[in-house]
Amino acid sequence: MRVDAQFRGQRNFGFVTKARPEDFDGLWHFCRVAFSSDGRGDSGGNWSVDYPRADINLSIRLSELTKTPVSHDADGEPRPLLVQLTDPEMFDCPFIMMTEVGSASISEVEAAHLRDYLLKGGFLWADDFWGSYAWEWWAEQMARVMPPSEYPWIDLLPEHPLFHAQFEVKQTPQISSINFWAGSGGNTSERFEDSAIVHTRAILDSRGRIMVLATHNTDFGDSFEREGDDPTYFYNFSVPGYAFGINTLLYSLTH
Numbered sequence: 001m002r003v004d005a006q007f008r009g010q011r012n013f014g015f016v017t018k019a020r021p022e023d024f025d026g027l028w029h030f031c032r033v034a035f036s037s038d039g040r041g042d043s044g045g046n047w048s049v050d051y052p053r054a055d056i057n058l059s060i061r062l063s064e065l066t067k068t069p070v071s072h073d074a075d076g077e078p079r080p081l082l083v084q085l086t087d088p089e090m091f092d093c094p095f096i097m098m099t100e101v102g103s104a105s106i107s108e109v110e111a112a113h114l115r116d117y118l119l120k121g122g123f124l125w126a127d128d129f130w131g132s133y134a135w136e137w138w139a140e141q142m143a144r145v146m147p148p149s150e151y152p153w154i155d156l157l158p159e160h161p162l163f164h165a166q167f168e169v170k171q172t173p174q175i176s177s178i179n180f181w182a183g184s185g186g187n188t189s190e191r192f193e194d195s196a197i198v199h200t201r202a203i204l205d206s207r208g209r210i211m212v213l214a215t216h217n218t219d220f221g222d223s224f225e226r227e228g229d230d231p232t233y234f235y236n237f238s239v240p241g242y243a244f245g246i247n248t249l250l251y252s253l254t255h
Contacts (some may be wrong), residue, residue: 018083019088029079030058031083033097036104037103042130042131045129050224054225061245078161086110100128124212125213129217155202161251165251166250174188174198176188201213210255
């Protein structure tokens with residue numbers, strides 16, 4: 001399903017408004033990418049999973065737990081923004097997030113724009129995709145953006161500065177959606193044996209800085225979105241989720 005069809009050529013899609021130049025006020029914004037999906041990819045969700053509660057909640061926690069100046073609207077609510085990969089507004093985003101990328105479809109034009117964004121200092125966090133096929137699909141899409149011969153994926157080890165930017169994170173937690181967790185009696189691997197191990201992978205620039213972070217076989221978005229839905233879920237998943245999330249945002253701002 002093409003995103004441009006969803007937006008029907010407009011800047012609005014239901015209650016969703018795409019970012020405009022005047023939205024950027026010099027403060028921090030959560031920028032989510034609305035991307036196209038391909039039916040040949042993984043049969044998960046699409047770009048809108050966890051939107052907008054995850055974006056709002058992570059913005060609130062960033063403003064509470066750090067000194068980062070977060071943009072707010074007239075009612076005092078954080079102002080997350082939505083962009084597409086061909087939007088010039090993406091270049092004003094301090095970081096961009098893509099969720100359920102196991103079905104993402106990145107065209108050559110989109111790949112060129114995303115490559116420019118990343119090489120100019122941008123930061124992409126891809127999250128919430130499960131199983132080996134979803135990884136293979138995502139890696140194929142990203143190969144159009146950053147040729148693996150020059151920009152290979154690496155496994156990010158716990159010694160990396162991202163894990164220590166503010167909170168001490170010993171390992172990337174496996175976080176399942178609250179529905180899977182509750183319906184399975186507390187399990188966390190949504191694709192069972194095929195997603196038992198969490199992978200934290202990255203693409204680095206020529207100076208060793210992360211340009212692309214991929215958290216595979218885990219769902220940080222739900223830990224943000226669902227923080228207030230269940231106390232047990234909050235303590236088990238939202239607390240470690242925010243620790244990793246805040247570290248990631250601080251790393252993206254300082255590297």
